[in-house]
Amino acid sequence: MSPAPVIIAIDGRSGAGKTTLAVELAARLRAHHRVSLFHLEDIYPGWNGLMVGIDRYVATVLEPLSRGDAATWTSWDWQNHYDGDSRVTLPAEIVIVEGVGAAAAAARRLLSAVIWADSPEEVRRTRALDRDGGTYEPYWDQWAAQEEEWLRTDDVPQHADVRVLNRADGSAPADVLQLLPYLPALAPALSPELSARRGLSIRTEQLDTRPDPAALFNSLYGTSANAVWLDSSNASQAGDQAGSEAAGRSRFSIMADDAGTHGQSMTHRSGQSELRAGCATATVARPFFRWLDTVWGNPAVSTPEGYPGEFTLGWLGCLGYELKRETGGSDHSAPTPDASLIFAGRAVVLDHAEGTAWLLALDAPDADEWLEGARAAVEAASGPAAPAAVAARAGGSNGVVLPEAPTFQSRDTAKQYREKIAAAQHEIAEGNTYEVCLTTTLSAKVPAATLDPWQAYLALRRRNPAPFASYLAFGGLTVASTSPERFLKIASDGGMRAEPIKGTRRRAADPHEDAQLRTDLAASLKDRAENIMIVDLLRNDLSHFAVPGSVTVSRLCAIESYATVHQMVSTIDAQLQRGSSRAEAVAACFPAGSMTGAPKISTMAILDRLEGGGRGLYSGAIGYFSLNGATDLAVAIRTLVIDAAGDGTAELTLGVGGAITADSVPEDEYEEIRTKAFGVLSTLGADFPDA
Numbered sequence: 001m002s003p004a005p006v007i008i009a010i011d012g013r014s015g016a017g018k019t020t021l022a023v024e025l026a027a028r029l030r031a032h033h034r035v036s037l038f039h040l041e042d043i044y045p046g047w048n049g050l051m052v053g054i055d056r057y058v059a060t061v062l063e064p065l066s067r068g069d070a071a072t073w074t075s076w077d078w079q080n081h082y083d084g085d086s087r088v089t090l091p092a093e094i095v096i097v098e099g100v101g102a103a104a105a106a107a108r109r110l111l112s113a114v115i116w117a118d119s120p121e122e123v124r125r126t127r128a129l130d131r132d133g134g135t136y137e138p139y140w141d142q143w144a145a146q147e148e149e150w151l152r153t154d155d156v157p158q159h160a161d162v163r164v165l166n167r168a169d170g171s172a173p174a175d176v177l178q179l180l181p182y183l184p185a186l187a188p189a190l191s192p193e194l195s196a197r198r199g200l201s202i203r204t205e206q207l208d209t210r211p212d213p214a215a216l217f218n219s220l221y222g223t224s225a226n227a228v229w230l231d232s233s234n235a236s237q238a239g240d241q242a243g244s245e246a247a248g249r250s251r252f253s254i255m256a257d258d259a260g261t262h263g264q265s266m267t268h269r270s271g272q273s274e275l276r277a278g279c280a281t282a283t284v285a286r287p288f289f290r291w292l293d294t295v296w297g298n299p300a301v302s303t304p305e306g307y308p309g310e311f312t313l314g315w316l317g318c319l320g321y322e323l324k325r326e327t328g329g330s331d332h333s334a335p336t337p338d339a340s341l342i343f344a345g346r347a348v349v350l351d352h353a354e355g356t357a358w359l360l361a362l363d364a365p366d367a368d369e370w371l372e373g374a375r376a377a378v379e380a381a382s383g384p385a386a387p388a389a390v391a392a393r394a395g396g397s398n399g400v401v402l403p404e405a406p407t408f409q410s411r412d413t414a415k416q417y418r419e420k421i422a423a424a425q426h427e428i429a430e431g432n433t434y435e436v437c438l439t440t441t442l443s444a445k446v447p448a449a450t451l452d453p454w455q456a457y458l459a460l461r462r463r464n465p466a467p468f469a470s471y472l473a474f475g476g477l478t479v480a481s482t483s484p485e486r487f488l489k490i491a492s493d494g495g496m497r498a499e500p501i502k503g504t505r506r507r508a509a510d511p512h513e514d515a516q517l518r519t520d521l522a523a524s525l526k527d528r529a530e531n532i533m534i535v536d537l538l539r540n541d542l543s544h545f546a547v548p549g550s551v552t553v554s555r556l557c558a559i560e561s562y563a564t565v566h567q568m569v570s571t572i573d574a575q576l577q578r579g580s581s582r583a584e585a586v587a588a589c590f591p592a593g594s595m596t597g598a599p600k601i602s603t604m605a606i607l608d609r610l611e612g613g614g615r616g617l618y619s620g621a622i623g624y625f626s627l628n629g630a631t632d633l634a635v636a637i638r639t640l641v642i643d644a645a646g647d648g649t650a651e652l653t654l655g656v657g658g659a660i661t662a663d664s665v666p667e668d669e670y671e672e673i674r675t676k677a678f679g680v681l682s683t684l685g686a687d688f689p690d691a
Contacts, residue, residue, distance in 0.1 A: 004068045005036075005091055006189045007110060008180075010098035011156050012117035013147050014140075015124030017166040019131075021117055022098035024173040029094055032192035036065070036092040040099025042075050045083070047139040049076075050146040054101040058110070065095050066110040078135070094189060100147055105154045112185045115176060116160035119167070127168060162282045175278035178264060182275055182284050187294065198300040200262075200627075203367055204307055205359040211381035213350060214458055216357075217255045217471070219377045222454070224257035226265050226342050227473050228316040230623065231255075233482070234465035234562070235352035249467040249486060249499075252309050253350040254624065256316060261364035262345030266315075267337045267474070268323075287326045288319075288339050289590075293583035296625040303492060303628050304360075309349050310491055310630040313360055317341035318472055318479055318622045318636060319590070321615040327590050328601040334614030335651075336643060340474045341625075346370050348378065400459045402451060405685035406444035406652055411613055414670060414690060420610050421669055424660040427606050435533045435597040436606060438669075439615060439657025442677060442689065448650040453478035453642045456684070460640065464563045464679040468634030470622050476644035479617060482679060484562050485569075485635040487592045487621045490585065492628040494576035496542055500534045500594035501635075502659055503527030503568030506675045507561070518566045522559050527568055530659040531557050535570045537593040537600060545585040546574035564679040582629055592635045595619035597659065617641050618655025640680050654680050 010018045010025075019039065026035045038061055044053030053076075060073040068091050077084035089095075101107075103114040119127070129137055136143075157163065161183050166172045181190040213231060221227035232250040258265045264277045268288045275282045284291060301312050320338045325331040346361035357378045361367040412420065417440055424436035457471045457480040464482040472479040486499040505521040508514040521527060539551050555571035576585060597603035618641070623633035643651045656673040674688050681688060 004066060005093055005095045006112045006186060007062070007066060007095045007097065008113045008115065008186075009102040009107065009111050010096065010115045010117060011100065011103040011160075012166075013124055014100060014143060015126070015128035016117040016119045017127060017168055017172065018098045018102075018117050020168075021115075021164065021166060021172050021176070022096050025176060026096050028173060028177055029096075033094045033189070034092040036089055036095045038065075038071075038089050038095065038097045040097065040102055042087070043073060044099075045076055046081055047142055048146070050101060050143070050150060054104045054106065057097070057099075057101065058104070058106045061089060062097065062107055062110050065089065065091055101150065103156050103159065104150070108159060113162070113180065113183050114156070114160045115162045115164060116157045117164045117166045117172075118157075119165070123168070160283075162280055164281075165279045167279060171278050172280065174261075175280035178262075178277040179275055179280050179282035182273075182282055182291070182294070184284070184286060198298065200301055201363045202301050202304055202312060203361045203363055203371065204304045205371060205375065206306070207357040207359070207375065207378050208355070209357060209378060209382040210355045211350070211357055211378045213253055213255075214461075216348065216350075216377060216381035218454070219381060220348065220374065221255060221257045224259065224473070225475055227255070227257040228342055228344070229253070229255045229471040230316065231461060231469045231471060232352060232467055233461040233469035234467055236465075247353070251351065251353045252311070253352065254311050254316065254347055256313075256342065256344030256347035258342035258344065260345050260361075260370060261366050262343065262362050264343035265474070266339070266341045266343075268339035269337050270331075270333055273339075288323055289326050289583050289587040292586070292625065293581050296627075296631075297582035297629060299492065299629040300627040307358060307360075308351060308354070309358065310628070310632065311347070311349060311624050311626045312628040312630070313344055313347055313362060314627040315341045315343050315625040316623070317474070318617055318620060319633075320617045320620040321591050321595070323620065324591050324604055327587050329591075329604040330608055332608065332614050334616040336477065336616040336641060337474075340472070340477065342474075346374075348374060400451070400456050400684050402446070402685060404450075405687075406446050408442040408444040408652070408654070408681065408686055408689050410440055410442050410689045411611075412440045417670055417673075418666040421660050421664060421666045423610055424606070425662060425664065428660075428662045433597055433599065433603045433606055434661070435530060436603055436610070436660045437595050437597045437657055438607070438660050439595075439611060439619065439655055440673065441613065441615070441618070442654045442656065442681075444652045444686070445649050446652065448644050448648055451642065451650055451652075453480060456480055456640065456642070459683050460680065463683045464638065466562060466638065468622070470634070472622065476646065478642040479622065479636075479639060480642065481622055481634070481636060481639035483622065483634045483637050483639060484560070484565075484567060485592075485594065485637060487623075487633040487635045488586060488589050489632045490576060490582055490630060492626070492630040494578070496546065496574040496576055496585070498538045498542060498572045498589065499569055500531070500538055500572075500592065501567045501569050502531040502534050502594055503557075504658070504672055504675060505566040506678070507564050507566065518559055518561065521566050521568055522557075526661060526663055528557050530661060531568050531570055533598045533661075534594050534659075535572060537598040538572050538589070541589040541593060541600075542572060542574040544588040545577055545580040547577050550575040565675065582631065586631065586633070590621065591619060592621070594659075595635060595637070595657070615655055616653065618653070619657070638676065638679060652684075
């Protein structure tokens with residue numbers, strides 16, 4: 001008797017490359033495991049025997065192997081068209097079964113994972129006939145008809161944990177092996193494969209040059225389907241304040257995509273993650289933060305010597321507000337994903353303070369080629385013509401030139417929003433909450449061909465530079481953010497920091513009026529009360545995983561000025577307890593308290609009732625989860641989301657909101673959301689909807 005094995009089924013229509021995939025996958029797994037391999041073609045009783053073969057396979061092969069017993073089964077003699085000899089398949093730590101019907105309904109209860117391989121029909125037929133020669137050709141249509149009849153009543157692809165578009169280019173085994181350890185049923189058995197990822201080394205190059213960031217990103221990633229630019233777009237202004245908080249937040253910009261040997265991407269919706277690596281896609285039913293805990297938090301690499309940044313490759317992207325379902329909030333859905341991330345095995349990091357560019361790449365067969373190309377791109381973007389070329393492509397202005405300005409609609413009319421403010425104040429008077437961060441959503445639909453998301457972002461970053469600006473492209477979904485607010489930073493050494501913003505005033509063209517607005521914000525008792533309540537909430541959030549006594553407030557109600565607004569900002573620091581889960585520490589703070597109110601959980605329930613719709617990516621988080629255990633996340637505010645629907649239109653959404661307290665004046669609160677929306681709307685030539 002042996003322990004019950006992990007059983008992986010590789011299924012798919014004939015000619016989908018299942019046999020080659022199984023053999024190569026078994027060879028890779030044998031580096032750390034005992035592996036048995038079974039081919040269903042050895043047991044089918046003839047060209048009409050698909051369904052009988054599946055029954056024989058389940059009864060005589062799969063059931064004994066699933067118990068850890070040896071399987072004794074009768075083979076089929078394809079030359080004599082009769083039962084052949086008796087054979088034995090020995091149990092092993094991992095058993096791979098492959099063939100049409102390997103993951104049939106009768107088998108799935110005994111399987112640990114299902115891989116479905118697919119290829120275009122013309123490729124499948126050519127591949128099958130090339131492998132089996134003329135013996136298969138007379139029976140192709142007969143066998144294919146059996147496959148189709150079986151799949152009409154047994155939709156195996158819908159039950160697959162991993163789906164592979166097998167192009168027969170040799171990439172499938174490596175792509176599949178990247179995803180298999182994410183499957184909960186396989187993770188314990190494949191711990192050696194996960195451990196091997198933690199032994200990766202980073203190659204670095206430092207280039208003493210200041211490339212134009214927009215020109216560099218466009219050169220490297222302008223055609224990438226999935227790419228992320230965490231853009232400290234106010235670096236030039238912050239650089240004038242050396243040593244300041246603003247300078248520290250704006251020091252680094254990071255740009256990457258999901259290409260290369262280690263590249264991956266993931267999308268999470270309502271408790272289910274879809275992970276992609278090359279030609280393979282895996283579906284994992286697991287809460288997002290629990291999944292994050294399996295892929296991030298335990299340092300997998302060391303920070304390279306001399307490298308001043310905290311990002312050492314890893315996951316980058318955005319988290320949506322609806323992930324609150326996992327952190328004490330109720331379960332709601334939104335049109336956009338709850339999380340979209342890429343795994344970057346190589347990236348460019350710009351150090352604006354030192355005037356250098358760093359190239360980072362995990363050691364891999366394609367690292368040399370990428371480093372050479374990235375080096376050339378940095379040098380080209382450092383020339384005097386690079387910024388001018390980008391400006392010319394963007395029209396050279398601070399706005400987006402559209403055939404017609406988008407007409408935005410608000411989820412709430414002015415009257416409805418003021419009524420919701422009154423309802424929030426009633427909840428405060430009843431003692432159900434102290435502060436309610438009430439939001440609404442502005443949306444517009446435009447012809448997709450008339451709006452270039454890249455040009456829109458370039459205009460936004462020129463008009464409203466910010467320390468946590470970002471441009472995220474995930475296929476048809478684009479996020480263009482000019483956020484000034486840090487949600488949460490956890491350094492590789494465990495230092496934690498949150499920097500909530502509560503309190504906003506517009507900027508004025510007249511210096512005297514502008515100074516008066518700044519003074520008014522600093523002296524506002526109402527804004528200070530808002531800020532202090534959120535500071536207290538975040539002290540509590542950080543304390544869940546902090547060293548006792550380490551939570552401190554190093555700045556309280558400081559005023560910072562940006563291109564279109566003055567903001568009131570505080571800073572809370574803490575030290576993460578050794579051995580604590582970093583993913584759980586992030587979850588304990590999510591969503592940002594500055595976007596919910598206090599106390600957080602009860603106030604989120606009030607917001608669900610008042611707002612009447614999901615927030616989507618707005619008020620979630622944007623940033624990275626680095627391989628050295630560090631993370632730096634911004635609050636997704638001042639953020640335009642562009643969602644190409646696939647029907648020739650694009651949906652534009654912009655979330656805005658403000659904190660409601662007992663002494664809020666509804667007209668002032670309504671004016672505040674207009675102020676917050678101004679930077680994005682004016683860039684698009686659009687007006688705030690007053691209806």
